Amino acid sequence: MENKDYIRIVDLVKSYGDNHVLRGVNMVVDRGVTNVIIGGSGAGKTVLLKHVIGLEKPDSGHVIVDGADITVMNDVELEDIRRKFGMVFQFGALFDSMSLFENVAFPLREHLSLKPGELRERVMKMLGLLGLEDAWDRFPGDLSGGMRKRGGVARALIMEPDILIYDEPTTGLDPLAARNVDRLIAETAERFRVTSLVITHDMATCYGVGQRVSLLHQGVIQISGSIDDLAASDDPVVRQFLASSGVKAGEVESLLPV
């Protein structure tokens, strides 16, 4: 029987000198749904994310992924855990020395010994699912921002991860492109049945894709629950955040074409 929570973060504390970024974060990432961590600039989102994927070690506290505490693991042990993750970076983070095909093939080549035909088939199928089959031989420098992001998703999905993590997926995009990315996240979650974790400051994304939302504020999780829980909260910090984001639930829905 699988646990309902895929990732559990317990009392996570991290400081850089006098800068106390995480002051005891407690939260869970539910299996099989789209989880959103929302927070303003400097709330500690990126630092939290780096702890979740084991790129940083906390001062104290634990990150438990699928039942295993990753904060006590060394680099070699972490590699096994990291294969469960697919990470989509803000600007795609495709390797610019490789074509799109090679980028998506990279994890396969590194971890599986597939025959060239099989490799090609799997990569082209993934590119096809994301509408990139015609761009397979192009380099990241020649792709549009949206294509690069989809390329990043393709590369993250190719190893069939348990969980797909998006770092600030809509930053730097115009509102229409941002809603396209939201749709990409929702469709990907649906089609590939993966757990998703979206880290964002974009309230519209949060409304658009979030099934479980956690608000990170000054290094602690202020509230965690459904969108409705968030909207109904009396907590002054939550109310202030919702008000200052300038988005109301009703308006967001109208932005999303069916």
Place this chain on the structure above:
Amino acid sequence: MLKEVSGKVLLLPLAFLEEVGNITRLALYVLYWAVRPPYRFGQLLAALSFIGVGSVFIVGLTGVFTGGVIALQSYQGFRSFRAEGMVGAMVGLSLTRELGPVFSALMVSSRAGSAMATELGTMRVTDQIDAMATMAVNPVQYLIVPRVLATTIILPALAMLFNIVGMLGAWLVSVYLLDIDQGVFISRLRYLVEPDDLFGGLFKAAVFGFILSIIACYKGYYASGGAAGVGQATTKAVVYSAVSILVVDYFLTSLML
């Protein structure tokens, strides 16, 4: 007041020691990951080709002129006590012991070292290194190990090339420009330059290769702050490598003599 001043004075050597410590740690980490499978021969060959084959022209070009100018200069000196025949030996000793390893290391540092720092730095600031780590591929092993190995392996070869081409330059200048007898030139050279001079120089070249590639990779790998940060990392990589090569050369030579 005194405390403030002494604090600031102490900051500089502390920062220096911290940097040396970090670079040493990365060097040990590279050695650790170099012996662990998987061995990436493809990456190593690509690095050898870029760092080695790609530097042949620039090393050859600087070599021929360096050999030539040392011949010219030593001819002026030796002429005053009628020892022009010593020019060949003088150039041979200078090249094999010092100029071959040091100059080829400096050329590789400014050409390939700067490129390594820029490439890794760009990968760092655009999240490509983090992306690689999240795909369960160790970035030190994938990116740094092949570059450091390749530079360490290929720099003695480039230094040897520098020696040969430099000797050729000196021979051309001596025999055709300065009218030194060819036989004297060669016999003095053979009499005075020992195999140990050559091997000592090539050993130094390997050490310089290791140091310059570690520094370049270190600066690039830990770059931060966008395009400006990458630029700074590249500048520092080249400056630190050049200084380290010359400083290490002194101490290594004093140990070997």
